Amino acid sequence: MNTHDVIAMLWELHALTVLDEGSPQSFKARAYENAVRGIEGAGVDVTGLGKSELTKIKGVGGSTADKILEYVTTGKVDKIERLRAEYPPEFVVLSKIPGVGPKTLKTLRSELGINDLDDLKDAIASERLRTVSGLGKTSEEKIAKAIERLGMHGKDRRTPIAEAMPIANRLVRDIEGIEGVERAEYCGSLRRFAETVGDIDITVAALEGEPVMEAVRTHPLAADIVAAGETKTSILSREGLQVDVRVVAPDQFGAATLYFTGSKSHNIVLRQRAIDRGMLLNEYGLFAEDQTVASRSEEEIYAALDLAYIEPPLRESSGEVEAAASGTLPDLVRREHIRGDLHYHTTRSGDGRSSLEDMVQAAVEAGYEYVAITDHGEDLAINGSSREEMLAHRDAIRDLEQRRGDIRLLFGCELNIGSDGSLDYDPEFRALFEWSVASVHSHFDLDVETQTARIIGAISKGSVNVIGHLTGRYIGRRPGIDLDVDPILEALAMTGVGLEVNGALDRLDASSTVVRRALAAGVRLVLSTDSHHTSELGRMDFAVRNAQRGWGERSDVANALPLEEFEAWAHNRS
DNA sequence: GCCGTTTTCGGCCCGACTGTTTTCAGTCG
Numbered sequence: 001m002n003t004h005d006v007i008a009m010l011w012e013l014h015a016l017t018v019l020d021e022g023s024p025q026s027f028k029a030r031a032y033e034n035a036v037r038g039i040e041g042a043g044v045d046v047t048g049l050g051k052s053e054l055t056k057i058k059g060v061g062g063s064t065a066d067k068i069l070e071y072v073t074t075g076k077v078d079k080i081e082r083l084r085a086e087y088p089p090e091f092v093v094l095s096k097i098p099g100v101g102p103k104t105l106k107t108l109r110s111e112l113g114i115n116d117l118d119d120l121k122d123a124i125a126s127e128r129l130r131t132v133s134g135l136g137k138t139s140e141e142k143i144a145k146a147i148e149r150l151g152m153h154g155k156d157r158r159t160p161i162a163e164a165m166p167i168a169n170r171l172v173r174d175i176e177g178i179e180g181v182e183r184a185e186y187c188g189s190l191r192r193f194a195e196t197v198g199d200i201d202i203t204v205a206a207l208e209g210e211p212v213m214e215a216v217r218t219h220p221l222a223a224d225i226v227a228a229g230e231t232k233t234s235i236l237s238r239e240g241l242q243v244d245v246r247v248v249a250p251d252q253f254g255a256a257t258l259y260f261t262g263s264k265s266h267n268i269v270l271r272q273r274a275i276d277r278g279m280l281l282n283e284y285g286l287f288a289e290d291q292t293v294a295s296r297s298e299e300e301i302y303a304a305l306d307l308a309y310i311e312p313p314l315r316e317s318s319g320e321v322e323a324a325a326s327g328t329l330p331d332l333v334r335r336e337h338i339r340g341d342l343h344y345h346t347t348r349s350g351d352g353r354s355s356l357e358d359m360v361q362a363a364v365e366a367g368y369e370y371v372a373i374t375d376h377g378e379d380l381a382i383n384g385s386s387r388e389e390m391l392a393h394r395d396a397i398r399d400l401e402q403r404r405g406d407i408r409l410l411f412g413c414e415l416n417i418g419s420d421g422s423l424d425y426d427p428e429f430r431a432l433f434e435w436s437v438a439s440v441h442s443h444f445d446l447d448v449e450t451q452t453a454r455i456i457g458a459i460s461k462g463s464v465n466v467i468g469h470l471t472g473r474y475i476g477r478r479p480g481i482d483l484d485v486d487p488i489l490e491a492l493a494m495t496g497v498g499l500e501v502n503g504a505l506d507r508l509d510a511s512s513t514v515v516r517r518a519l520a521a522g523v524r525l526v527l528s529t530d531s532h533h534t535s536e537l538g539r540m541d542f543a544v545r546n547a548q549r550g551w552g553e554r555s556d557v558a559n560a561l562p563l564e565e566f567e568a569w570a571h572n573r574s
Numbered sequence: 575g576c577c578g579t580t581t582t583c584g585g586c587c588c589g590a591c592t593g594t595t596t597t598c599a600g601t602c603g
Contacts, residue, residue, distance in 0.1 A: 028575050061577080276579090
């Protein structure tokens with residue numbers, strides 16, 4: 001049992017309490033939510049704490065502390081057991097239907113005796129739902145439709161960022177093209193750079209709302225219209241992804257983007273802070289006695305709340321507001337700090353699609369001082385290169401570097417980590433590489449001990465500069481390998497081997513949570529695009545944002561170092 | 575259930591949209 005389990009327990013308690021009290025605003029339910037936030041913010045292992053230490057955590061009082069202790073010692077919480085009996089899973093699942101909240105559920109149960117999805121379907125089929133007070137024919141039809149599509153977009157359906165980002169970019173671009181629109185920006189979890197998103201939120205600055213609403217309602221991506229008002233329209237894409245578009249006056253754009261970027265809990269903390277200062281914060285601005293204090297930009301709102309500006313990836317209510325108040329926010333790494341790309345393929349790799357010349361030209365155009373060419377090693381049968389091919393490749397790289405004279409090219413390799421931690425070639429040959437990424441490309445189903453030993457084995461061979469895409473996951477498609485992360489981070493810190501932050505949107509590997517733990521362990525980061533084509537260099541921005549989400553600073557990032565310092569570090573691998 | 579620069583009780587973030595109502599409750603973000 002660990003802190004993660006305790007948090008899961010509190011979330012279940014929260015969900016069951018919402019049902020029991022019939023209100024998401026239930027103060028008890030919100031207290032559990034606050035406790036989770038406090039525990040996450042404290043960043044400690046709560047399973048080893050006593051009651052007095054637990055209640056020192058913000059949001060955790062005596063009652064919640066008792067439940068945590070009960071859970072840690074017995075593995076159960078009496079109150080949860082009782083609530084589970086009252087609200088079994090087949091009933092709880094009904095709360096996932098969009099448009100059905102705890103109040104409706106309570107009424108359905110008490111008036112129609114509905115206890116599961118079949119009961120609800122029967123009630124709809126026999127038109128009994130419309131007889132319930134507060135519901136009518138329209139609600140009945142709406143709920144019927146929502147059930148039909150439940151598998152596609154229930155309330156907790158999450159869309160991988162790699163799927164959501166192109167849709168958001170297209171809509172933003174189209175909305176920006178509408179006459180009268182000054183600005184449009186995607187907000188929500190997408191702007192915070194969460195790896196999966198529940199929906200897409202777009203904020204638009206325009207004096208007239210209707211042209212925007214009209215354009216959204218009739219957009220080719222809109223398979224269905226969920227809500228259509230004067231300033232807010234919600235559509236559903238064919239894939240079931242909901243998009244909310246909200247129009248505000250241009251001088252309120254900052255307040256609106258702040259509000260819609262969230263996170264929800266970050267907003268609550270900011271609003272509380274406004275109240276403490278006798279002000280009101282909403283999506284239209286920060287107000288004091290009906291006077292607007294700030295609204296045009298996010299920066300001026302944070303400033304008016306006596307806070308340093310907080311970048312969107314940090315807005316998860318995990319200590320960032322406290323840090324902004326005390327001037328201890330991290331000096332986040334930015335795209336302009338990055339001086340080179342260190343995971344970079346050419347047509348030498350079987351899956352590479354741009355030539356060495358083109359890839360290097362693209363790197364120069366991106367403003368890089370150095371690049372490591374890291375084509376696949378021989379163990380990756382289809383995509384890899386033999387020793388002879390690698391040596392010829394080295395000559396081509398040296399030749400190009402000399403002819404150009406405008407960029408340092410490191411002769412590198414992406415080594416393949418075998419199931420037992422073995423690497424390509426032999427130690428002598430590997431020593432020829434000036435830079436080596438080592439990554440997992442196969443054997444995804446081994447047990448956690450084997451996988452962990454496998455990675456640590458690769459780290460310990462003395463031939464590796466950085467571990468590439470740590471887990472091998474594809475977000476939403478393939479889970480990563482099972483790893484015990486802490487011993488791996490320890491091994492990285494001890495040997496001075498770096499941890500890659502892979503900027504491919506479907507990877508984002510290591511994840512931001514692992515990045516944050518890695519930094520706490522003293523591991524250095526390497527931000528990479530893993531480009532196989534010249535069109536993929538833009539991924540560096542994603543690697544940067546994912547590192548930011550893990551609180552990565554400029555000084556944490558190896559490829560933010562000037563060339564000489566970088567090479568000194570790279571040669572220092574143990 | 576938690577909390578305190580209005581401190582041990584009384585409050586707890588704020589607003590748009592919808593459907594069912596004739597002024598508001600529920601849901602959602």
